[in-house]
Amino acid sequence: MATPFLSSEEYDERAHELYNEGQYDAALDVLREGLNLYPEAVELHIGAGFARLAREEYAWARQSFDLALVLDALHEEALAGLGETLLKFGQRDEALRTFRQILELGYDDDLDLILQVGRALFREEMMDEAREFFEVAARENKDLPEASACLGYVHHRLGNDEAAMTHLRRALQLDDEHSEARIYLANILYDRGDYEPAMHQLDQTTPEEHWDELGIWRFIELKKSIYKLKDGDGELRPWEARLGELSGDPDDIDEMLADIEQRVLEQEEARDKGQLELFGALLSDLVERRQYDATEHSIQMSDGSEYIGSWERIVREMRDASRHMAGRSLQEYMANEARRGYSLTGVKIPTSDAESFIRGSANAGLLRIVH
Numbered sequence: 313m314a315t316p317f318l319s320s321e322e323y324d325e326r327a328h329e330l331y332n333e334g335q336y337d338a339a340l341d342v343l344r345e346g347l348n349l350y351p352e353a354v355e356l357h358i359g360a361g362f363a364r365l366a367r368e369e370y371a372w373a374r375q376s377f378d379l380a381l382v383l384d385a386l387h388e389e390a391l392a393g394l395g396e397t398l399l400k401f402g403q404r405d406e407a408l409r410t411f412r413q414i415l416e417l418g419y420d421d422d423l424d425l426i427l428q429v430g431r432a433l434f435r436e437e438m439m440d441e442a443r444e445f446f447e448v449a450a451r452e453n454k455d456l457p458e459a460s461a462c463l464g465y466v467h468h469r470l471g472n473d474e475a476a477m478t479h480l481r482r483a484l485q486l487d488d489e490h491s492e493a494r495i496y497l498a499n500i501l502y503d504r505g506d507y508e509p510a511m512h513q514l515d516q517t518t519p520e521e522h523w524d525e526l527g528i529w530r531f532i533e534l535k536k537s538i539y540k541l542k543d544g545d546g547e548l549r550p551w552e553a554r555l556g557e558l559s560g561d562p563d564d565i566d567e568m569l570a571d572i573e574q575r576v577l578e579q580e581e582a583r584d585k586g587q588l589e590l591f592g593a594l595l596s597d598l599v600e601r602r603q604y605d606a607t608e609h610s611i612q613m614s615d616g617s618e619y620i621g622s623w624e625r626i627v628r629e630m631r632d633a634s635r636h637m638a639g640r641s642l643q644e645y646m647a648n649e650a651r652r653g654y655s656l657t658g659v660k661i662p663t664s665d666a667e668s669f670i671r672g673s674a675n676a677g678l679l680r681i682v683h
Contacts, residue, residue, distance in 0.1 A: 320346055320353035327359045334647035334663040336366045354383045354390070361393045366662040368671060370400045388419040396432045408433075408441060415448065423449050423456060430462055435659060435677060439469050457487035464493060473500055491521035502530050511538055519554035523652060524613075528555045557634060559617065610682040611670060618682070623666035642666070653678055 318326070323346030330339035340363040346356045361376035374397045380390035391414050398407035411429050419425060430445035443466045449459040464480035467473075480497040483490050498513035514531040522528050532551055535541045541548055610620045617633075619626040624642070631645040640648075646663035650672070653661045659676035662668040674681045 318346070320350040320356060323350070324353070324355045324359055327356075327363070331359070331363060331366070331660075332651075334650035334661070336363050336662050337664045339363045340367070352383055354380050354387055357383065358387070358389050358393060361390070361397070362660065365393065365396060365400075366660045366672070367664055368400075368662060368668055370397055373397045374401075386417055388414050388417065388422060388425055391417075392425055392429055392432075395429065399432060399436050404436070404438065408438075411441075411445070420448050421452050423453055423459070426452070427458060427462060430466075431659065434462075434466060434469075435675060439466055442466050443470070455486055457483045457490050457493070460486065461490060461493040461496075465496065468496070468500060473504065476500060488516075491517055495522065495527045499527060499530070502534075507534055508538065510534065519550045522554060523558070525555060525558050528558070559633070608683075609670075611674070612680045612682055613678075623670055627666040627669060649673070 323342055327339040327342040327346070330336075330342060340360060343356050343360045343363060346353065347360065350356060357376050357380035361373045361380065364370070364373035364376055374394065377390050377394040377397060380387055381394065384390065391410055395407045395410040395414075398404075398410060411433070414420075414422075414425065414429065426445050426449045430442045430449065433439075433442035433445065443463065446459055446462040446466055449456060450463055453459065460479045460483035464476045464478075464483060467479060468476035477497060477500060480493045480500075483493040484497070487493075494513050494517055498510045498517075501507075501510035501513065510530065511534045514527060514534065517527070517531075519528065528551055532548055532555070535545075535548060535551075536543075544552075608621055609623060609626065610618060611626055612618050619629050621629070627642055627646065630649075631640065631642060634645070634649075643663065646661075646666075646669045650661040650663050650669070653659060653673060653676050659672070661672035661676055670679070670681065673679050
């Protein structure tokens with residue numbers, strides 16, 4: 313029998329790298345290869361479970377986590393993965409019992425895991441239960457900025473803004489570069505009519521730290537009202553440029569003309585056709601291609617902007633609207649957004665295809681699927 317090239321630990325490490333890059337299909341391929349050689353490697357079964365979760369293959373994910381728990385009934389990561397899977401099946405009570413088993417087993421000092429569980433509950437709108445786990449993390453390490461920030465988010469969702477602001481300020485005391493907590497605090501202050509304190513917080517952020525239009529729009533408006541700045545002022549230009557990057561939605565006609573222009577360049581053999589004839593032929597072809605995909609969907613972003621079309625067209629338009637990713641492949645765009653989404657929400661967004669990416673983004677609370 314040939315000696316395996318990689319150990320089970322090396323397979324697990326390689327799969328983790330791919331997973332963190334948003335390459336869930338490739339990660340699963342590595343894990344399958346590893347499991348063929350090491351069928352009793354608990355970590356590989358757990359990795360396969362999380363890869364399946366990211367691909368929204370919930371039944372297969374549950375099977376992977378169940379197999380891991382057969383091999384190690386007390387494995388905390390397998391319990392966490394099983395709990396997340398049960399939430400996807402709507403089995404909230406069983407999921408919560410599974411999560412609480414992690415605490416009963418004494419893993420309350422595994423802060424990354426406890427925050428992971430809290431975020432999973434938060435995404436399912438189980439705010440009281442999410443708060444319970446965030447409080448465990450904060451109690452275990454009073455100097456953990458992410459735990460304080462998460463408590464701020466959940467208290468805000470529970471309608472307790474005073475507590476939310478206390479926790480968010482605590483997070484910023486522990487880490488003054490926690491831009492997400494600072495922007496969240498600024499928005500709460502703005503909503504309460506405390507415009508100058510909101511301005512003070514937003515003034516300590518950079519345009520690149522904002523991933524939705526709301527905070528930037530409020531910053532610009534406050535600068536204009538408090539400091540009497542005008543449109544195009546040098547101080548506002550970087551913010552206006554970032555706002556354009558986040559909100560830029562190419563006009564359908566402009567997009568169609570750009571598509572036609574690209575195809576003209578690629579079809580040099582058609583140069584002998586009359587310009588109008590070529591334009592008409594390409595336009596007809598393009599319209600037919602767009603009409604061919606009769607299944608239309610609709611999504612709404614957190615800033616209120618909407619995209620309509622096939623899953624692929626929606627992702628393409630999202631990419632084109634994000635000017636810093638325009639011209640990159642859809643796979644590169646989805647991987648980049650999945651990494652950004654994970655850093656903001658702790659939710660792993662699949663990138664295997666456009667539909668999974670959009671549904672994963674909706675699950676992370678970054679957008680809403682209307683139809």
